[in-house]
Amino acid sequence: MSGHFELKQQSGLEPKVYIVGAGPGDPELITVKGSNILRSADLVLYTDSLVNDELIATAKPSAQVLQSSGMDLDQQVEIMATAVEEGRSVARVHTGDPAMYGAILEQMVLLKQRGVAYEIIPGVSSVFASAAVLGAELTVPDLTQTVILTRAEGRTLVPEREKLRDLASHHCTVALFLSATLAKKVVAEFMAAGWSGDTPVAVVQRATWPDQKVVRTTLDNLPADLRAAGITMHAMILAGWALDPELVNKDAHRSKLYDKTFTHGYRKGVKASE
Ligand SMILES: C[S@@+](CC[C@H](N)C(=O)[O-])C[C@H]1O[C@@H](n2cnc3c(N)ncnc32)[C@H](O)[C@@H]1O
Structure with a gap:
């Protein structure tokens, strides 16, 4: 696994739009993959209100870093698509997980119409x-x-x-x-x-x-x-x-997963009498 990972790091990022989930706020709650992309991308476009500045500060010094709040959808897509067409990689950073209220579909529709590749990197919602x-x-x-x-x-x-x-x-x-x-x-x-x-x-x-x-x-x-x-x-x-x-003080709700009498693929059941 690590060999594959190092190879990817050495070869740099493909010129496409990476829609990255930044997680909820704590900069350590981005995925390793999202963090690597953020550090390597040539253009970083982020939703400023809920994405931590500490994360954005990890972009490489030569990266162009822009906030999306002042831009409409067409402007955002124009900037991202132009960058990719010029051979640059884009990290489009969203708060939490992009799939929840991230307004990413409208971006993907326009990127696809323009023939620009994109990939979603999930985050902690x-x-x-x-x-x-x-x-x-x-x-x-x-x-x-x-x-x-x-x-x-x-x-x-x-x-x-x-x-x-x-x-x-x-x-x-x-x-x-x-x-x-x-x-x-x-x-x-x-x-x-x-x-x-x-x-x-x-x-x-x-x-x-x-x-x-x-x-x-x-x-x-x-x-x-x-x-x-x-x-x-x-x-x-x-x-x-x-x-x-109070649930944590009650011990009233146990799952079957770790129940002594419950058999599943990874563990043989132990008879209740044992
Ligand atoms: C536009 S939605 C984005 C949700 C985001 N994609 C996610 O997965 O968390 C913004 C809403 O997500 C929730 N939210 C986002 N970040 C939060 C946080 N750090 N703590 C609590 N709620 C948060 C709030 O309900 C906020 O109004």
């Missing part, structure tokens, strides 16, 4: 960074085996069949991106789906950044607690009984 910060497993045996990743409806509409009250009717873990200013609406939708007001909710703002904030609350108290903490943006809301902070 804020949903999983937040779970880690909270010390939570989102899929707890016998409680829930499903996580819904979604957003509350605000200025951006969601499709009719994805209304929050319908999704919440599954009573699984629900992760809400981009929803910190819509807490009242979130609560109303969950209540309409039959959730109880004492359901645990955890909010992590700027997960893994030095100024990270954690709020543990309940559905009933979510709007007031968010207001009290001054959280209006850059926050992940995780709701459901998997977020119960």
